[in-house]
Amino acid sequence: MSKSNTILYLDGVSVSFDGFRAINNLSLVLDKGEMRAIIGPNGAGKTTMMDIVTGKTRPDSGEVYFDGQVDLTKHDEAEIAMMGIGRKFQKPTVFESHTIEDNLMLALKGPRSIFPALFHRRSAAEARRIDDILGIIRLGDKRDELAANLSHGQKQWLEIGMLLAQDPKLLLVDEPVAGMTDAETEETARLLRDIARDHSVIVVEHDMHFVRELGVKVTCLHEGSVLSEGSLDFVSADERVVEVYLGR
Amino acid sequence: MITGRFFAAGADRRIAITIFILLAVAIIVPLLNLAVSPTSAFYVPSYVVALTGKYLCYALLALALDLVWGYCGILSLGHGAFFALGGYAMGMYLMRQIGSRGVYGNPLLPDFMVFLNYGELPWFWYGFDQFWFAAIMVLAVPGLLAFVFGWFAFRSRVTGVYLSIITQAMTYALLLAFFRNDMGFGGNNGLTDFKDILGYNVQADATRSALFAASAVTLALAVFVTWAIVGSKYGKLLMAVRDAESRTRFLGWRAENVKLFAFTVSAVMAGIAGALYVPQVGIINPGEFEPSNSIEVVVWAAVGGRGTIVGPIIGALVVNAGKSWFTGVLPAFWLFALGGLFVAVTLFLPKGIVGMWDSWRGNARALRAASIAEEDGTDPDVAPPPKIVRSAARTPGDWSASGPEPQPAE
Numbered sequence: 001m002s003k004s005n006t007i008l009y010l011d012g013v014s015v016s017f018d019g020f021r022a023i024n025n026l027s028l029v030l031d032k033g034e035m036r037a038i039i040g041p042n043g044a045g046k047t048t049m050m051d052i053v054t055g056k057t058r059p060d061s062g063e064v065y066f067d068g069q070v071d072l073t074k075h076d077e078a079e080i081a082m083m084g085i086g087r088k089f090q091k092p093t094v095f096e097s098h099t100i101e102d103n104l105m106l107a108l109k110g111p112r113s114i115f116p117a118l119f120h121r122r123s124a125a126e127a128r129r130i131d132d133i134l135g136i137i138r139l140g141d142k143r144d145e146l147a148a149n150l151s152h153g154q155k156q157w158l159e160i161g162m163l164l165a166q167d168p169k170l171l172l173v174d175e176p177v178a179g180m181t182d183a184e185t186e187e188t189a190r191l192l193r194d195i196a197r198d199h200s201v202i203v204v205e206h207d208m209h210f211v212r213e214l215g216v217k218v219t220c221l222h223e224g225s226v227l228s229e230g231s232l233d234f235v236s237a238d239e240r241v242v243e244v245y246l247g248r
Numbered sequence: 249m250i251t252g253r254f255f256a257a258g259a260d261r262r263i264a265i266t267i268f269i270l271l272a273v274a275i276i277v278p279l280l281n282l283a284v285s286p287t288s289a290f291y292v293p294s295y296v297v298a299l300t301g302k303y304l305c306y307a308l309l310a311l312a313l314d315l316v317w318g319y320c321g322i323l324s325l326g327h328g329a330f331f332a333l334g335g336y337a338m339g340m341y342l343m344r345q346i347g348s349r350g351v352y353g354n355p356l357l358p359d360f361m362v363f364l365n366y367g368e369l370p371w372f373w374y375g376f377d378q379f380w381f382a383a384i385m386v387l388a389v390p391g392l393l394a395f396v397f398g399w400f401a402f403r404s405r406v407t408g409v410y411l412s413i414i415t416q417a418m419t420y421a422l423l424l425a426f427f428r429n430d431m432g433f434g435g436n437n438g439l440t441d442f443k444d445i446l447g448y449n450v451q452a453d454a455t456r457s458a459l460f461a462a463s464a465v466t467l468a469l470a471v472f473v474t475w476a477i478v479g480s481k482y483g484k485l486l487m488a489v490r491d492a493e494s495r496t497r498f499l500g501w502r503a504e505n506v507k508l509f510a511f512t513v514s515a516v517m518a519g520i521a522g523a524l525y526v527p528q529v530g531i532i533n534p535g536e537f538e539p540s541n542s543i544e545v546v547v548w549a550a551v552g553g554r555g556t557i558v559g560p561i562i563g564a565l566v567v568n569a570g571k572s573w574f575t576g577v578l579p580a581f582w583l584f585a586l587g588g589l590f591v592a593v594t595l596f597l598p599k600g601i602v603g604m605w606d607s608w609r610g611n612a613r614a615l616r617a618a619s620i621a622e623e624d625g626t627d628p629d630v631a632p633p634p635k636i637v638r639s640a641a642r643t644p645g646d647w648s649a650s651g652p653e654p655q656p657a658e
């Protein structure tokens with residue numbers, strides 16, 4: 001399979017934890033500009049797949065390429081982030097003792113070394129960008145509030161906002177609507193569709209209603225490899241998928 | 249949120265007041281010692297000047313620890329080592345100032361070297377006859393050790409209790425090394441019998457007052473530098489690494505470099521504290537590397553309130569004043585008292601003196617705001633209506649184990 005024109009290319013990837021194969025000969029290709037939804041039962045390896053892509057976990061075998069040419073297995077988390085892969089954790093992870101605004105400021109694209117940070121002064125362009133993002137994630141009125149005071153759903157949004165501030169080429173979004181109300185979930189689907197207009201995105205989510213709203217190609221993972229792939233209707237009609245879910 | 253800004257302003261005001269007090273003390277105490285007649289009620293005796301000067305050095309050490317422990321969560325149990333190294337660098341300068349006035353009258357070799365039959369001055373004692381060279385070493389030796397140590401520790405992602413243990417091991421290894429006579433640092437007697445510093449008699453009242461003033465001014469400067477670091481974008485990053493290290497990595501920050509910078513700066517501050525300490529107490533020996541010394545520093549910071557800049561300074565002053573009093577009354581029980589104090593603070597004052605003060609003030613302010621609001625007939629804290637939170641897993645099967653509780657990554 002050709003890697004050209006792919007933003008993410010995984011082939012034959014396996015990883016074991018103490019003999020347990022969390023990812024088993026996984027192959028997955030994401031085209032540039034594509035948004036993909038990944039579903040699969042708990043423990044299917046969805047989060048581990050993201051760990052591999054973002055450099056947190058090294059695969060035992062297999063190829064992981066970004067942008068058709070960069071071998072991600074040779075880089076660490078910070079390098080991979082700087083190449084343009086952003087990640088939202090399954091458990092929303094924001095800097096609780098900082099304000100919403102400072103959370104975004106730390107995520108904002110820019111130099112990542114110590115001395116520029118020590119003498120950093122916020123530029124007008126940065127302030128504008130932060131304002132924009134605050135508007136997009138609807139936390140403008142809470143900009144000076146500590147992130148610790150946000151609701152679970154708002155933290156999810158702040159983390160998505162931090163992803164936007166980072167301005168990556170590829171976004172990996174792990175369970176973005178857990179803990180959200182129906183209205184917030186729909187809002188999030190709209191936001192992600194918006195983001196997908198000029199980014200490549202992988203969204204992991206259990207919520208079928210949400211996945212349907214995304215309206216994109218779906219990959220179902222099971223026991224660390226791809227079980228089924230196609231439109232949501234195709235995948236949910238797949239007997240193996242039904243079996244995996246009902247069998248549990 | 250306005251209260252957020254108000255608190256920030258309050259914290260900044262506290263820093264300004266602290267710096268102001270330190271600078272005032274740097275002028276007033278020497279004046280009261282030197283210019284006031286010993287019979288006056290305002291006279292500050294020389295021993296008090298020396299004692300408080302020593303406490304100010306401890307306060308600087310506690311502040312250094314606060315930068316890494318309070319703001320980056322690195323619980324160093326080896327900061328006493330950086331303090332002692334700075335002290336040794338200063339001690340070596342003071343030794344070489346003795347010249348031929350030593351017991352053996354050797355113009356080049358310090359007494360202990362003559363005693364141990366050294367033929368010539370060891371190479372690493374060269375340059376220490378110059379103050380500027382010693383001053384650079386005061387900064388460079390602790391800084392370099394911290395840099396190399398931190399480079400390996402943070403790169404290998406050693407954290408938490410393991411990091412604390414290896415910092416203890418570091419100071420213990422140095423303790424053993426400096427105890428050896430063949431190391432060339434005076435063995436277990438250390439360096440002492442100092443005569444002059446920059447040409448002035450170290451025992452003289454004026455010199456003691458000058459050293460006191462230098463300690464107070466240096467501490468004020470360190471408060472300012474720490475405050476500036478902590479308030480910068482880097483400082484916010486430092487706290488971000490403390491609270492969610494892996495999050496910072498996935499944003500592209502190198503958490504190990506963030507820690508390394510703070511650790512090195514902190515070690516340099518500790519070294520300066522040691523260098524100011526030695527001429528005031530008149531001796532430096534391997535006992536300063538004692539692991540328990542480093543643990544005491546942690547207690548000072550915890551008592552005062554870590555992560556507050558001012559707290560560790562207050563903690564160092566209060567605990568050491570208590571120690572001086574206690575060791576006068578019940579010398580055998582000081583360590584028990586210290587241990588008890590640490591347990592009590594951990595249990596009853598988890599945020600230390602300053603942290604408790606803040607929450608007390610915060611509560612008082614909230615109460616006041618509430619009573620004002622009551623008079624106005626408005627509810628000060630309009631609680632948002634409870635949200636209906638959908639369960640994480642709503643689709644076929646019970647897939648998700650993730651609760652709605654936010655947790656740090658990993």
Ligand SMILES: Nc1ncnc2c1ncn2[C@@H]1O[C@H](COP(=O)(O)OP(=O)(O)O)[C@@H](O)[C@H]1O
Pocket residue numbers: 017022040041042043044045046047048049
């Ligand atoms: N660091 C790890 N150590 C041991 N086991 C792990 C580790 N990470 C993931 N696993 C295991 O791998 C499997 C896949 O987990 P995960 O990727 O989190 O699943 P999902 O995100 O699809 O629910 C699980 O059985 C989990 O227990």
Ligand SMILES: [Mg+2]
Pocket residue numbers: 046047048090
């Ligand atoms: Mg998961």
